[in-house]
Amino acid sequence: MKLKNDLFLRAARGEAVERPPVWLMRQAGRILPQYRALRGKLSGFKELVETPHLAAEVTIQPIDELGVDAAIIFSDILVIPEAMGLPYQMVEAKGPHFPRTIGSANDINNLNAGESAAEELQYVFDAVKITKQELDGRVPLIGFCGAPWTILCYMVEGGGSKTFSKARKFLYQEPELAHQLLSQITETSIAYLKKKIAAGVDLVQIFDSWAGILPTKHYQEFALPYIAKMCEAIQEVPKTVFSKGAWTSLEAISATDCNVVGIDWNTDPSIVRAKLGDEKVVQGNLDPCLLYAGSQEIKEHTLSMIEGFGGKHIVNLGHGVYPDTPLDNVKVFVDTVKGFAY
């Protein structure tokens, strides 16, 4: 099906565009009243993730409500560890919890991996198919997964953490096991993304949420090579890599076979351009807290960011939108970008 609005894909491929496209990480979520209404009727977050027509419904809500230039399939990066054999619970107001975790060679050998693990996630591929049908070509659909290091964090730690010191300890104490686990996650994630692409997604984004807690050397040994491998394996669609906080490795990320580099809100556009040059496509990076401010300030900061990047830019926040952000402020942000012309 031909896309009616392919601005996002043209920008991701580095083509000249009339204005930067705009979408928000976590746009399908609690900022929308229609999401909260639906969520309130369900048993929990995972019911939404695992029920294809509901996942499709919330994926499309921000397209209707905000008019953003891309949809991102409603899902969770933690479906991968679950498909590999570590089920998780999403505990209200606390976050994910894995009753079983990885600590030994035996734990790793017992995991499912690759194609057969990816096949467990048919509900995601179904959600993608339904979404594509219902989107009817209005905007492109983004598929995503976690970066292998970030997935390892949860598999070893068993949940969220301020320091992920258990996961980081694993890198020092069991570097070979860590590489073995990272390889298995990588294979599974590649198989998973390829199935998502077959089901219809137009671009894939790799989220490395915990990149920023690694020293540079560990990021370059345990995180980046697996991301690079994924980017090489995926040639069907453009790829975005968002390694949050990995500022010391921005150039190295840019040098992988990715089309777009995600940028967090801490990094000024001028610094990004000084590191990556003017030709690399970047995505980001407004401070999500700016959307608590007044309209005038939102407009000014948004335009100044667009000018700061100076083209080859997909507008987004530098992090997922915070759930209590006023919807009207999100609209000011989106409309400011849509009213801009290069």
Add this chain to the structure above:
Amino acid sequence: MKLKNDLFLRAARGEAVERPPVWLMRQAGRILPQYRALRGKLSGFKELVETPHLAAEVTIQPIDELGVDAAIIFSDILVIPEAMGLPYQMVEAKGPHFPRTIGSANDINNLNAGESAAEELQYVFDAVKITKQELDGRVPLIGFCGAPWTILCYMVEGGGSKTFSKARKFLYQEPELAHQLLSQITETSIAYLKKKIAAGVDLVQIFDSWAGILPTKHYQEFALPYIAKMCEAIQEVPKTVFSKGAWTSLEAISATDCNVVGIDWNTDPSIVRAKLGDEKVVQGNLDPCLLYAGSQEIKEHTLSMIEGFGGKHIVNLGHGVYPDTPLDNVKVFVDTVKGFAY
């Protein structure tokens, strides 16, 4: 009293030294069996902070046990908000909680600030005096406080947070009130540090634990100017500034009137030297997780970090030592540094 070991102070002043001095952030704490034994007998963390002879005792424990080159007075950055009128509780396994927080001009006007607030903290000055007496000149004593932005975080947010979005929202919504509050915290902190110096501390360190969650522009508007003001106001002793995660502003931090720049573990020494040059004294920056590894790996990484900085360097971790770090590994780290010669 003349110091028997003034290596740390000579290094902080940028003098040529025979080897880098070494100490650890949070060295007085749970890594030491004698700390855990004492702590187990008390009602809570605050009893330790507020009882001068006990604070002195735990301050000196790592000097006896580890042979580090500096002591740091056992205390908490949150004594400042408390002295200004916001009492806090330290909730076991959860962290600090402030029953009252700052949200309005009225809240700020009701605060105590400056000299009269600092006077509330006599128990800290008493702890410093006792410690100096009992140290008997063995090593220098470090005094510290939080940076104004980090203290504002707790005063507005009311406790710890992954995003401190309430505190950051305050910067966008109430920038003038934020500056007013930051000024009051700054005045109080300067008065407090001066009293600590009068009581005997040999160097002061400013901890900006939440610097890294700010966009560059906000760091330079709301965080750095107040740190710079503190550094200018304190001329009696050398000053260390540790703005964790503020990598985009390392050069600007270095340009304040501070003697030493603290570096977090995410930043490779080569990047630090490329930004700051070879003459600025830096402190840091081993990954605290390295101390979970084997002796050989600890030695190698420690020496490679020392070589990476190439002098003008005070050895430390890039963050506080984790409470469950094996004591023997901490000793390997300290002894590796003490066995090194430039």
